[in-house]
Amino acid sequence: MQILVWGGSFFLLAVMGEPIARETGWGSHWVYGALSLGLMTSALLAPLSSRLVSRHGGRVQLAGSGMIVAAGLAIMAASQTLPVFMLAWVVIGVGMAAGLYEALFATxxxxxxxxxxxxxxxxxxxxGFATTLTWPAVAWLIEQVGWRYTCIGYAILLVLATPLYLKVLPQVRRLEVRAVPAPGDSSSLDRRLYLPLIWIFALGAIIMTAVSVQLVVVLQGLGHSLASAIALAALLGPSQVSSRILLMLAGKRHPIWTALISVVLIAVGLFLVACAPGATAVGLVLFGLGNGLRAIVRGLLPLALMPPAQYVAMMGKMSRPSLxxxxxxxxxxxxxQQHFGAMGVLSALCVLALISLILVLSVLPFVRHSASV
Incomplete structure (x- = not known):
């Protein structure tokens, strides 16, 4: 279900955006900007999503997320005007808030x-196989039946798969959760940890989104052909999955060390892409390894630093800046990209990666002390 919901929301326009713009005549910036609208909708609803999980356990909500995204896809398939298309992405944004990682981790x-x-x-x-599985399938369907019927087919698949959540997730008792911990409460996450964590997660999400959206264009700006850029970008998926497999094999350790490894790999990878053209492939592999760990850190690090009941309530609040x-x-x-070119984009990402590394290093001693690592 995570593969299907991610593929039908966050990653969808990567392969569907150009066919939509070509058929409708809408500007590409409007078509791709619809994802920004969906993400903003998801950001605004993230705290509410976590509160609903705390009250009802998340089982029905996660199942409903597939139905909501399916409804958004159906509206998109029927859209003949840009406002209706944007409305579809507002609906998809509601589904993203209800069913992507933050809601799943809280559940x-x-x-x-x-x-x-x-x-x-x-x-x-x-x-991590979401793009590997959904992008080729969606691209093939668009060639066969067009993007509108592809949306309808994807929506039907989501509806049919929705009972999976109801089947595998047990009922959970209602949790007694405080949305905002009282000042001085010993169970609350220390502000010296909370604010840096917010920025670490937000910077990681921004870098990931920038690379997802701009990587092929940036590599072309550095002198690579389109075929070469796509081949290099394809290194990210296997790298992300590989790092998660290695983490599972490594055994149990505090997530702060995983966070440190993640930000180091991301920073080194981006600097290699920017400063060492001959090592672009190596840089992208390192970036992929680090980014693969980032998604796990986002779920595990807060869980290691706060009580489970508070974790459920805080996931939505902590995810809002990232979204x-x-x-x-x-x-x-x-x-x-328009004003400073590929190196401008890469330079900005390198700066953000360096800030993220500094933030992790700044909280490492405090986390070790408070969590007795």
């Missing part, structure tokens, strides 16, 4: 508490 935290780590790692491992950053990223990258 698993409610179900399994400290034992949720293994489930989170396993699910993010398999979900807002992701919504703004395509527009910011487009501006940098």
């Amino acid at each position: 698993l935290g409610a179900l399994y508490a400290e034992r949720a780590g293994r489930a989170i790692t396993g699910i993010t491992l398999i979900s 807002i950053g992701q919504a703004i990223t395509p527009l910011a990258c487009g501006y940098l």
Whole structure:
């Protein structure tokens, strides 16, 4: 279900955007900007999503997310005007808030508490194949029946697969969760940890979104042909999955070390792409390894630092800055690409990666002390 929902929302326009723009005549910036609208909708609803998980366990909500995304795809298939197309992405954004990683992690935290780590790692491992599986299938369907019927077919598949959540997720008792911990509460996450974590997650999400949207264009700007750029970009998927497999084999360790490894790999990878053209492939592999760990860190690090009940309530609140950053990223990258070229985009990403590394290093001693690593 995670593969299907990710493929039908966040990753969909990567392969469907150009056919939509070509058929409708709408500007590409409007078509791809619809994803920003969906992400902003998801950001605004993220705290509400976590509160609903805390009250009802998340089982029905996750199942409903597929239905909501399916409804958005159906509206998109029927859209003849740009406002209706944008409305479709508002609906898809609601589904993203209800059913992507933040809601899933909160649900698993409610179900399994400290034992949720293994489930989170396993699910993010398999979900790493989302683009590998959905992009070729969606592209093939567009060639066969067009993008509108592809949306309808994808929506039907989501509806048919929705009972999977109801089948595999058990009922969970209602959790007594405070949306905002009281000042001085010993169970609350220390502000010295909370704010840096917010920025670490937000910067990681921004970098990931920028690379997802701009990588092929940036590589072409560095002198690679389209075929070469696509081949190099294809290194990311296997690298992300490989890092998650290695993490599962490495055994149990505190997630702060995984976070440190992740930001180091991302920073080194981006610097190699920017400064060592002959090592672009190596840089992308390192970036992919680091980014693969990032999704796991986002679920496991807060779980290691706060009680499960508080974790459920805080996931939505902590995800909002990341989602807002992701919504703004395509527009910011487009501006940098237009005015400063590929190196402008890469330079900005390298700076963000360095800031993220500094933030992780700054909280490492405090996390080690408070969590007795």
